[in-house]
Amino acid sequence: MAPDPRTPVLVGVGQWSNRVDRGEPAVEPVDMMAEALRRAAEDSGAGPRALERADAVRVSRSLSRSYRNPARLVAERLGAAPRDEAVTPVGGNEPQGLVAQASRDVAAGDADIVLICGAEAWRTRSATPRDRREDLGWTTQDDTVSPARQTAPDFRLNHPAEIARQVFAPSQVYALFEHALRAAAERPIDEHLVRISELWARFNAVAVRNPHAWIREPLTAEQIRTPTPDNRWIWWPYTKVMNANNAVEQSAALIVCSADTAAALGVPRDRWVFPRAATRAHDTYIVSHRRDLRSAPALGAAARTLLALAGGVSTDDLAHVDLYSCFPSAVEVAAAEIGLGLDRQLTVTGGLSFAGGPWNNYGTHAIATMAGVLRADPGSLGLVTGVGGYLTKHTLGLYSTEPPPDGFRWADAQEHAEATPTRGLAEEVDGTATVESWVVQHGRDGDAEAVQVACLLDDGRRAWASSDDGDTVAEMRSGAEQVGRVVKIRADGTLSL
Numbered sequence: 001m002a003p004d005p006r007t008p009v010l011v012g013v014g015q016w017s018n019r020v021d022r023g024e025p026a027v028e029p030v031d032m033m034a035e036a037l038r039r040a041a042e043d044s045g046a047g048p049r050a051l052e053r054a055d056a057v058r059v060s061r062s063l064s065r066s067y068r069n070p071a072r073l074v075a076e077r078l079g080a081a082p083r084d085e086a087v088t089p090v091g092g093n094e095p096q097g098l099v100a101q102a103s104r105d106v107a108a109g110d111a112d113i114v115l116i117c118g119a120e121a122w123r124t125r126s127a128t129p130r131d132r133r134e135d136l137g138w139t140t141q142d143d144t145v146s147p148a149r150q151t152a153p154d155f156r157l158n159h160p161a162e163i164a165r166q167v168f169a170p171s172q173v174y175a176l177f178e179h180a181l182r183a184a185a186e187r188p189i190d191e192h193l194v195r196i197s198e199l200w201a202r203f204n205a206v207a208v209r210n211p212h213a214w215i216r217e218p219l220t221a222e223q224i225r226t227p228t229p230d231n232r233w234i235w236w237p238y239t240k241v242m243n244a245n246n247a248v249e250q251s252a253a254l255i256v257c258s259a260d261t262a263a264a265l266g267v268p269r270d271r272w273v274f275p276r277a278a279t280r281a282h283d284t285y286i287v288s289h290r291r292d293l294r295s296a297p298a299l300g301a302a303a304r305t306l307l308a309l310a311g312g313v314s315t316d317d318l319a320h321v322d323l324y325s326c327f328p329s330a331v332e333v334a335a336a337e338i339g340l341g342l343d344r345q346l347t348v349t350g351g352l353s354f355a356g357g358p359w360n361n362y363g364t365h366a367i368a369t370m371a372g373v374l375r376a377d378p379g380s381l382g383l384v385t386g387v388g389g390y391l392t393k394h395t396l397g398l399y400s401t402e403p404p405p406d407g408f409r410w411a412d413a414q415e416h417a418e419a420t421p422t423r424g425l426a427e428e429v430d431g432t433a434t435v436e437s438w439v440v441q442h443g444r445d446g447d448a449e450a451v452q453v454a455c456l457l458d459d460g461r462r463a464w465a466s467s468d469d470g471d472t473v474a475e476m477r478s479g480a481e482q483v484g485r486v487v488k489i490r491a492d493g494t495l496s497l
Contacts, residue, residue, distance in 0.1 A: 006108075006259070006260070007407060009403075010371055011044040011046070011255050011265070011272060012040035012042075012043045014035075014037060015036060015365055016036050017213075019249070029067075029070070029121050030070050034077035036251040040254060044271055050265055051079070054078075056083065057075045058088070059118060059148070060098065060117070060363075060364060061089065062119060063120065063359045064125045065125070067139070068143070070087055070148060071084075071085035071148045085146075087151065088150070088152065088360065090154070091393050093388035094395075095118065096363050097280060099116065099254065099256060100395065100410055102114035103278065103408045106258045118252060119250065120249065120358035124136070157389045157390065161288070164493075167464050174328075175236070176452070177327075177391065177437070180293035181294035193225050197224040199328055199332075200353065207351070210349055210369065212349070227446060232444070233440075236439060236440040250356050250365065252365040254364060271375065273370075273374050273375065273400070274404060275397055276381075276408065277310045277397070278408075279302040279412070280394060280412055281298040281301050283392055284392075285392060287392075291422040293437050296334070298414070299385075299391070302417070306413075310404070315340055318381050321344070322366045322383070323340075325353070329391075331346055363395075371399070380400065381398060383399075385397075423461060426457055429465075430491040433487060434456050435454075435485045436455055436462070436483065437483060440473065440476060450466060451495065452465075453465045453495055
């Protein structure tokens with residue numbers, strides 16, 4: 001049965017890893033995006049027509065280069081004249097959000113072809129001194145250029161009191177989540193390190209087979225969890241390879257159009273992948289106000305809503321899954337909220353540590369890879385999730401080579417999520433508290449330098465404390481359980497055991 005002419009369909013995907021680490025010349029982000037879109041057009045079989053006729057170009061915000069209107073620059077390189085030029089705010093949830101919006105626009109008749117793309121040249125940017133970056137010759141746009149429309153508003157994700165206590169690095173906060181969920185499971189630290197290293201080894205095995213992955217070197221679980229000069233502790237209990245790898249030069253792109261446009265462009269039917277349903281929701285924006293540091297109830301609500309929209313699909317029906325994998329705790333929490341076992345394969349790319357973590361744009365790579373997986377397994381279902389912030393903003397998408405029987409469906413699942421703060425934040429404390437979670441910061445030489453602790457007061461409020469005292473750091477890095485321990489927080493936020 002032929003799909004409705006307005007059914008949105010993903011017809012082309014493109015990815016590119018520019019291996020500057022192997023001597024390839026650096027390329028600026030908008031040129032990388034244009035190249036990924038050309039690859040997507042070739043993948044579709046429609047060629048340049050699929051690009052030149054675009055109604056919209058929507059870009060995942062690049063952190064490597066701040067353009068006033070990156071969508072216009074990309075369109076100019078492709079010979080397109082879109083009505084809509086847009087860029088996302090910051091967030092790993094945004095690429096899946098772009099596909100959902102494109103699908104809604106196509107289904108409503110507001111667009112026939114939408115181009116989605118993103119790119120990062122972070123290795124080049126990081127290696128170039130700030131005062132020399134203009135020497136790269138990357139494109140600049142002055143204030144006479146109309147800025148791109150931002151697809152969603154920005155939200156404050158850090159409380160001033162958190163920033164004052166130096167609680168804001170994603171690698172730090174996700175490591176705090178890790179200890180919290182480990183302690184809730186009553187699992188010893190050494191045993192838990194084995195568990196998450198085995199999880200990451202399964203991700204690595206997928207990256208080894210992914211031609212677009214940045215790191216394809218096989219790694220054992222023992223290698224992943226064992227600190228070395230090249231794999232030092234960052235925020236214990238995470239080694240470097242357990243962190244998202246942003247030191248990449250990668251681009252990815254997607255072409256979404258209507259079914260009748262796909263047919264008119266001559267896209268072969270075996271290239272069609274249908275977005276069947278999508279949802280979004282967010283957990284409490286400020287981490288300090290969350291009920292706990294080991295769950296994401298809004299993600300669970302978004303997942304349940306997604307499966308219901310798809311006609312009562314169950315997790316057993318999901319043949320392929322890609323969970324956003326910036327850190328192990330992100331995968332563990334998502335799997336628990338969705339109802340997926342950690343022993344099944346939870347990535348199609350290899351994840352942000354191995355396939356690559358190009359800041360906001362990993363999700364575009366995940367969807368592009370999922371499209372290839374589904375084409376090779378016709379009729380199966382694939383789930384892709386995106387995360388922004390600190391397990392804060394969630395987007396989920398369900399895909400298949402078979403069209404949705406009732407058309408593409410979308411919902412904001414926020415009404416089903418816990419959206420209100422459930423804890424107060426104690427900005428100033430001078431007294432005792434109980435450790436909720438803790439992490440240990442390590443320097444580039446591998447030595448433990450400081451501890452950061454999340455605590456709960458007797459009245460239920462959360463408080464933050466830290467210490468760089470050598471004895472305190474050594475004790476909290478000893479491997480002994482600290483969750484549940486009573487400590488003292490001084491007025492200046494320092495921790496005393």
